[in-house]
Amino acid sequence: MGASVNGMTLSSIRAYGATFFNFTDYMRPSMRLAALMQIPSIFVFTHDSIGLGEDGPTHQPIEQLASLRAMPNMIVLRPGDANEVVEAWRVILQLQESPATLVLSRQAMPTLDRSKYAPASGVAKGAYILADAPGGKPDAILIGTGSELGLCVSAHEKLTSEGIPARVVSMPSWELFDKQEATYKDSVLPPSVTARVSVEMGATFGWERYTGSKGRNIGMHRFGASAPIKDLLKYFGFTVDHVVAEAHAVLGR
Numbered sequence: 001m002g003a004s005v006n007g008m009t010l011s012s013i014r015a016y017g018a019t020f021f022n023f024t025d026y027m028r029p030s031m032r033l034a035a036l037m038q039i040p041s042i043f044v045f046t047h048d049s050i051g052l053g054e055d056g057p058t059h060q061p062i063e064q065l066a067s068l069r070a071m072p073n074m075i076v077l078r079p080g081d082a083n084e085v086v087e088a089w090r091v092i093l094q095l096q097e098s099p100a101t102l103v104l105s106r107q108a109m110p111t112l113d114r115s116k117y118a119p120a121s122g123v124a125k126g127a128y129i130l131a132d133a134p135g136g137k138p139d140a141i142l143i144g145t146g147s148e149l150g151l152c153v154s155a156h157e158k159l160t161s162e163g164i165p166a167r168v169v170s171m172p173s174w175e176l177f178d179k180q181e182a183t184y185k186d187s188v189l190p191p192s193v194t195a196r197v198s199v200e201m202g203a204t205f206g207w208e209r210y211t212g213s214k215g216r217n218i219g220m221h222r223f224g225a226s227a228p229i230k231d232l233l234k235y236f237g238f239t240v241d242h243v244v245a246e247a248h249a250v251l252g253r
Contacts, residue, residue, distance in 0.1 A: 002030025009041045016042035021103055022061045034099035035073040041099040042092055047106040049201035051147060056226035065202040068101050069174050077173045078103040080149025082111045083120035084172055091124055105147045107229060126177025127188055131156050133165030140195040140247045143169045148199040155243035195250045199243055216246045
């Protein structure tokens with residue numbers, strides 16, 4: 001399938017293929033060649049985390065996000081709600097010399113109220129401030145992608161109710177964010193705010209470049225398990241209470 005997508009793309013057709021995210025392992029040679037050839041092939045994947053539940057660890061991707069982010073010239077996008085999916089497609093359809101990997105969830109996800117939170121157009125810059133502390137002066141920053149973005153928003157609301165100024169940063173694409181000017185990147189992740197927590201249902205490898213040596217990274221450090229999704233999320237720590245607890249820990253209060 002990956003080779004067919006590349007072939008059609010080389011024939012001036014904007015082609016895409018779609019399957020479970022875990023199966024990027026089978027498609028890697030074709031995806032790597034697309035990146036190497038600098039062609040805008042589109043690879044769409046669903047079932048992007050342990051959130052798929054009872055299918056178990058053989059079908060639950062862990063290291064795939066990190067490995068694709070390490071691939072030169074591959075644009076990886078993991079949108080956090082329906083609005084971000086639309087904006088991700090806007091980005092993808094403008095690519096001319098880079099393939100794109102669009103990583104989507106299996107489980108139900110809330111569509112964030114954009115009259116309350118920032119517009120999803122920030123996806124084009126790879127990361128943006130979704131919800132901020134009063135006066136734009138956070139003590140802590142929560143960074144999320146995909147289905148975990150809503151978790152960060154809920155944790156932000158709880159921290160706010162506790163009187164802790166926090167910011168939520170949506171980071172659907174490392175590659176796009178890294179291409180931005182330093183002034184923009186510093187406006188999203190101010191160097192002075194070292195209390196940072198990333199939340200992503202995958203290997204935490206690489207997140208330290210955004211959370212720093214003092215930050216915390218909530219993610220997967222082992223293969224998944226077979227169980228109902230609610231049980232898995234609680235077992236692996238993808239809960240509002242755990243995100244809030246990590247924020248307290250990194251703040252030292």
